[in-house]
Amino acid sequence: MNDNRNTDNHHTDDSELASPQRYERRDVYHEATTERLAAHTRDILSLIGEDPEREGLLKTPERVAKAQQFLTHGYQLDPEAILRSALFEEDYAQMIVVKDIEVYSMCEHHMLPFFGKAHVAYIPNGRIVGLSKIPRVVDVFARRLQVQERLTIQIRDAVERVLQPQGVAVVIEAQHLCMMMRGAEKQNSLTTTSAMSGEFLNNIHTRAEFMRHVGR
Numbered sequence: 001m002n003d004n005r006n007t008d009n010h011h012t013d014d015s016e017l018a019s020p021q022r023y024e025r026r027d028v029y030h031e032a033t034t035e036r037l038a039a040h041t042r043d044i045l046s047l048i049g050e051d052p053e054r055e056g057l058l059k060t061p062e063r064v065a066k067a068q069q070f071l072t073h074g075y076q077l078d079p080e081a082i083l084r085s086a087l088f089e090e091d092y093a094q095m096i097v098v099k100d101i102e103v104y105s106m107c108e109h110h111m112l113p114f115f116g117k118a119h120v121a122y123i124p125n126g127r128i129v130g131l132s133k134i135p136r137v138v139d140v141f142a143r144r145l146q147v148q149e150r151l152t153i154q155i156r157d158a159v160e161r162v163l164q165p166q167g168v169a170v171v172i173e174a175q176h177l178c179m180m181m182r183g184a185e186k187q188n189s190l191t192t193t194s195a196m197s198g199e200f201l202n203n204i205h206t207r208a209e210f211m212r213h214v215g216r
């Protein structure tokens with residue numbers, strides 16, 4: 001059932017999926033996984049009272065199968081390898097802040113999206129990392145089933161382990177569709193989580209400087 005006229009340009013490559021050490025993302029769909037996810041999605045459509053055979057839904061199971069693989073592709077990627085791929089020795093010892101990183105993840109309780117912004121800071125201790133790698137690490141952890149609290153800690157710990165800096169700080173602000181769409185109480189609530197280490201924990205001025213940077 002391959003349709004190469006698809007507008008999205010997807011390839012299947014089993015060897016890539018077999019390796020958890022990749023740090024370059026490609027749009028990879030496992031054909032057998034796609035077929036099984038599509039079959040389950042057809043069942044779900046029937047179970048919620050839809051007709052999977054009606055025209056508008058005919059290709060939906062395959063689209064959902066590919067979307068789900070894309071939204072969880074972080075399992076295939078190694079965030080610490082991403083950081084290690086761009087390390088530089090440098091004497092710079094001031095706070096480095098990467099803020100307003102877009103986060104799109106899915107809560108593990110409902111498999112519904114949560115999304116918002118992440119702010120990451122660290123104080124180097126002899127080495128720095130290419131700035132584009134920080135958002136990539138956020139994305140790798142976000143593209144898995146998550147809770148916001150664990151996502152925050154995993155980002156901090158990956159930066160901590162690879163860079164061994166004087167401190168790391170991560171703040172995530174996100175809205176959860178599982179709260180917003182089900183029930184009317186918390187439609188506009190923003191959930192904020194933070195995880196810190198080293199100087200950000202020990203030095204109130206350092207922490208305050210970071211909070212000023214991210215506007216909190």
Ligand SMILES: [Zn+2]
Pocket residue numbers: 107108109110111112176178179
């Ligand atoms: Zn949820």
